Amino acid sequence: MPEAPSGSGPRRRAVLAAALVPLAGAGAGCSGGEAPRPPAPGAPAGPKDALVMVIRHAEKPYAGGAGRDEEGEDDPGSLAGRGWRRAERLPRLFPPAPGSSLPRPAAVFAAGGKGTAAPARCKQTVAALATALRTPVRAEFAVGAEAALAQAALAAPMPVLVCWEHSGIPRLIRALGAHRIPGTPATWPDRHDLVWMFTRRQGRWSFRELPQHLLPGDV
Numbered sequence: 001m002p003e004a005p006s007g008s009g010p011r012r013r014a015v016l017a018a019a020l021v022p023l024a025g026a027g028a029g030c031s032g033g034e035a036p037r038p039p040a041p042g043a044p045a046g047p048k049d050a051l052v053m054v055i056r057h058a059e060k061p062y063a064g065g066a067g068r069d070e071e072g073e074d075d076p077g078s079l080a081g082r083g084w085r086r087a088e089r090l091p092r093l094f095p096p097a098p099g100s101s102l103p104r105p106a107a108v109f110a111a112g113g114k115g116t117a118a119p120a121r122c123k124q125t126v127a128a129l130a131t132a133l134r135t136p137v138r139a140e141f142a143v144g145a146e147a148a149l150a151q152a153a154l155a156a157p158m159p160v161l162v163c164w165e166h167s168g169i170p171r172l173i174r175a176l177g178a179h180r181i182p183g184t185p186a187t188w189p190d191r192h193d194l195v196w197m198f199t200r201r202q203g204r205w206s207f208r209e210l211p212q213h214l215l216p217g218d219v
Contacts, residue, residue, distance in 0.1 A: 050200040051103065051159040052176060055212075056166045057111075057121040058083035058090075059192050070124070077117035079124050082215065086192065087125045089214040091132035093195070102195065102210070106157035108135050109149060111164055113142025118165035126163045143168045150175035173198070178205040185209075193218040 059082045061067045067078035079087065091097055095104040108130050110122040123139055130137045138156075141149040143165045150172055153160045164172060166188040173179045178198045184207045188194075195210045212218055 046203050047200065048154075049158070049202070050154055050198075052153055052178075052198045053102065053105065053159060053161045054169060054172065054196040054198070055125070055161070055163050055194070056169065056188055056192055057118065057125045057163055058086040060117070060121055067121075069120075070127075075120075077120050079121055083121070083125070083192070086212075086214055088128050090125065090129045090212075092214065093212060094129065094133070097132070102197075103159045105129075105133060105135065105159050105161035107138065107153070107160045108133070109138045109141070109153060109156075109160065109162045109164075111141070111143050111168070112139030113145075116143060116165065118143050118168075122163045122165065126161070129161075146171040147175045150177075169196075176205075178207065181205050181207040183207060191219070 057079070059080045061076060061080045065080065066074040066076050067080050068084065069075040069078045092100065093102045094100050108126055110126050111119045112123070113119055119139065119142070123137060126137055138152070141152070146168055149162070149164075153162060154176065162172065169188045170179070170186060173184065173196075176198060178184070178200070181198075193212045193214065195212060197208045197210060199206045199208075
């Protein structure tokens with residue numbers, strides 16, 4: 001009987017099989033690099049996904065003019081007539097309104113506190129929307145408390161809508177950690193017809209500026 005070639009037979013097959021075991025494991029992840037590893041027990045979770053929409057309160061009276069409060073009485077700290085019309089139409093942007101273009105907020109925040117006209121105007125701006133959504137307006141944070149507001153907004157059910165005074169919006173964006181997004185304006189423009197949308201996915205923020213198109217003259 002001829003002698004088997006050197007290096008063949010059961011022993012050679014066993015050696016080859018042992019050498020191929022690591023290659024088989026690597027091949028499982030060849031289409032996308034290494035296979036994902038489960039997080040170590042007790043490892044901190046990354047930031048949750050978030051969607052925060054920011055609007056400025058609706059139009060205020062011109063200098064020397066008077067706004068109107070909820071009873072229709074003159075009040076310089078309330079919205080102007082155009083501001084009230086915007087507030088009344090704001091629900092059209094969100095479900096369940098037909099043709100709505102933005103996601104339905106699960107939580108609504110507005111400036112609170114005292115000392116400026118902003119709290120009244122912010123709450124007036126979102127009053128009709130909150131009624132349509134059957135969602136209470138959270139107004140426990142005053143202008144200047146943007147860090148606390150950001151913390152509460154990120155902990156709230158998503159999506160979140162914040163109606164704020166324009167000078168405090170850059171502080172809010174910084175407190176959210178979204179201020180480094182390319183293209184984010186440094187200040188809110190002299191407009192009341194915009195929605196700023198900040199989306200966080202897998203720890204990374206993105207930004208979109210969207211028009212409201214609610215009233216004649218909106219850009």
